Amino acid sequence: MATLDVKDIRFEKVAQTKEKTPEDKLGFGAVYTDHMLLIDWDDQEGWHDPRIVPYGPFSLDPATAVFHYGQAIFEGMKAYNENGKILLFRPDCNFERLNISADRLSLPDLDPEFALASLKKLLEIEKSWVPSSAGTSLYIRPFMFSTEKTLAVHTAKTVTYGVILSPSGAYFSSDLAPTKIYVEEEYVRAVRGGMGYAKTAGNYAGSYKGQDKAAALGYAQTLWLDGVERKYIEEVGAMNIFFKINGTYVTPALNGSILPGITRRSVIQLLEEAGETVEERHVSIEELLGGIEDGSVEEIFGTGTAAVVTPVGELAYRDKKYVVNDFKTGPGARNIYDRLTAIQLGKEEGPQGWSVEVCKV
Ligand code: PLP
Ligand code: COI
Numbered sequence: 001m002a003t004l005d006v007k008d009i010r011f012e013k014v015a016q017t018k019e020k021t022p023e024d025k026l027g028f029g030a031v032y033t034d035h036m037l038l039i040d041w042d043d044q045e046g047w048h049d050p051r052i053v054p055y056g057p058f059s060l061d062p063a064t065a066v067f068h069y070g071q072a073i074f075e076g077m078k079a080y081n082e083n084g085k086i087l088l089f090r091p092d093c094n095f096e097r098l099n100i101s102a103d104r105l106s107l108p109d110l111d112p113e114f115a116l117a118s119l120k121k122l123l124e125i126e127k128s129w130v131p132s133s134a135g136t137s138l139y140i141r142p143f144m145f146s147t148e149k150t151l152a153v154h155t156a157k158t159v160t161y162g163v164i165l166s167p168s169g170a171y172f173s174s175d176l177a178p179t180k181i182y183v184e185e186e187y188v189r190a191v192r193g194g195m196g197y198a199k200t201a202g203n204y205a206g207s208y209k210g211q212d213k214a215a216a217l218g219y220a221q222t223l224w225l226d227g228v229e230r231k232y233i234e235e236v237g238a239m240n241i242f243f244k245i246n247g248t249y250v251t252p253a254l255n256g257s258i259l260p261g262i263t264r265r266s267v268i269q270l271l272e273e274a275g276e277t278v279e280e281r282h283v284s285i286e287e288l289l290g291g292i293e294d295g296s297v298e299e300i301f302g303t304g305t306a307a308v309v310t311p312v313g314e315l316a317y318r319d320k321k322y323v324v325n326d327f328k329t330g331p332g333a334r335n336i337y338d339r340l341t342a343i344q345l346g347k348e349e350g351p352q353g354w355s356v357e358v359c360k361v
Contacts (some may be wrong), residue, residue, distance in 0.1 A: 009121055064147055098142060107146070242301050246298075247277075250279045263303040292324055300324050
């Protein structure tokens with residue numbers, strides 16, 4: 001099968017560029033740029049016809065397999081505009097994870113180097129869309145799904161990969177304000193052997209029931225417990241979770257049912273480089289709640305591409321509320337947020353290869 005080359009990407013320019021939303025009114029995932037990247041795959045030709053075309057709807061047969069059997073994966077990453085420099089943060093990790101998700105969902109592997117090169121080409125075309133005010137970024141959504149027209153249950157013979165771009169503001173509130181999280185005991189997100197470690201559509205569809213319950217009670221997100229004993233903490237709806245317990249940073253160990261967050265991985269490394277102790281281990285809900293009550297849990301915060309670093313000021317579990325650090329943003333969350341975002345914006349030197357310059361506006 002032919003290998004893909006960026007020079008083969010066909011470009012079809014929009015007739016007229018869209019009007020830009022003011023940066024303070026962007027919201028999250030509400031506005032899209034002029035163009036998108038698409039590449040098709042089939043089991044005869046492999047990946048072919050890479051193209052950058054006007055952003056617009058797909059026309060798919062109602063029998064397209066993805067509508068019925070959910071063979072779909074995605075990634076989430078951001079481009080930053082710092083003084084006219086367009087920067088990506090560890091994009092290689094996203095394309096590595098895309099292939100891990102693809103493998104779990106029986107979708108085809110996409111060459112990570114081509115994935116990055118084609119993203120850079122799209123970004124060069126769309127660079128005027130990368131917002132620059134504090135807390136904003138261009139959210140990048142690579143995705144892949146089965147396009148085969150069949151109701152038969154089998155691995156896709158035809159697939160599309162796409163990248164769409166969304167100028168966005170903060171996912172939760174900006175300014176590192178603490179959020180409130182509901183500990184879900186009835187529903188579970190994933191079990192070992194399932195798809196928890198993959199970034200796949202079904203994991204999110206299955207989480208809405210818990211999320212809606214949490215929202216009705218005034219909580220922003222759900223804290224998921226393990227699917228077998230409902231005892232050990234896994235992660236939050238759209239972020240991984242960290243606890244500062246007696247001065248040590250603790251995060252649930254990756255076990256196959258937790259999404260291996262790129263922000264999580266980066267935060268662990270940055271904390272260790274700053275001389276902090278980080279433990280990746282099982283944390284039971286009893287240990288956590290007991291620690292909040294006796295004061296040994298000093299801080300809780302979530303990490304994610306959309307969420308960045310989000311302090312957690314309150315947990316609800318079985319009708320009881322547990323307030324963390326007086327519902328204030330702690331120094332641990334503040335320091336790691338400052339260091340991480342400084343590297344993402346190219347203001348501070350980070351570990352080699354983390355900040356990747358795409359082009360200048
Ligand atoms: N866990 C879930 C379920 C997520 O959706 C996300 C967001 O991508 C994360 C964790 C954090 O992952 P990352 O830091 O790679 O964005
Ligand atoms: C991300 O942080 O990139 C996510 O994918 C989380 C959410 C918006 C689904």
